[in-house]
Amino acid sequence: MLAREDPDLKDLASRIHTLYFLATPHRGSDFSKIFANILNISYGQKPFVAELSRNSDSIAMINDSFRHFAKDLQLWSFYETDPSNLVLTQAVIVDKFSATLGFPNEKSYLLNADHRGVCKFHHQTDPNYQTLRNSFSTTIDKILLDSNTTASLPSGSLLICH
Numbered sequence: 001m002l003a004r005e006d007p008d009l010k011d012l013a014s015r016i017h018t019l020y021f022l023a024t025p026h027r028g029s030d031f032s033k034i035f036a037n038i039l040n041i042s043y044g045q046k047p048f049v050a051e052l053s054r055n056s057d058s059i060a061m062i063n064d065s066f067r068h069f070a071k072d073l074q075l076w077s078f079y080e081t082d083p084s085n086l087v088l089t090q091a092v093i094v095d096k097f098s099a100t101l102g103f104p105n106e107k108s109y110l111l112n113a114d115h116r117g118v119c120k121f122h123h124q125t126d127p128n129y130q131t132l133r134n135s136f137s138t139t140i141d142k143i144l145l146d147s148n149t150t151a152s153l154p155s156g157s158l159l160i161c162h
Helices: 007-012 030-044 047-052 057-070 127-151
Strands: 018-022 076-079 106-111
Touching: 018 127, 047 057, 076 127, 106 127
Parallel strands: 018 076, 076 106
Antiparallel strands: none
C-alpha cells in the first residue's frame, strides 16, 4: 500500500502481481492476549500485539485501505488447520475466517500445519510444500501468459476476453 502511495516507488509497486499470505491474521486472533503475555515474559511488553485482537479497529482500517490497492492483485491466502500447543491448551491460532480477506480476487487454501509450521517443509513431497509450490507455478504461468498476450498485441490494441 505504501509503495503505491509513494511517487518514488510507483514503478516498483506496478510490478507487484501477486501476494501470498501464510496464516496471516487479517481479522486478528482470539489468542493475541496469550501471545502478549508470552512476549511480555520473554522479551518485554510489545504494544503492537494488542492490535492483533479479533476485529481490532487498526486491522479493520488496514483491510479497508488494502481493498482499494488489492483489486488488481492476485491474492493467495493459506490458513492453518492443526492446533498449536499453547500454555494450557491447544488451538488454531489463525482460523480460516481470520486468514482470508473475502476479496473476489483471493484464492484460499488450507495447510495441514499449526501456526508455526505453515512455512516449514521437511521435503519436496510434503503436501503443504506442494500446495504452495503449485500456487507459485500458477502465478508464474499467469504472468507469462499475460506478458505473451500483451507482447503479441500491436501498440494501442484493446484485448477483449469473453
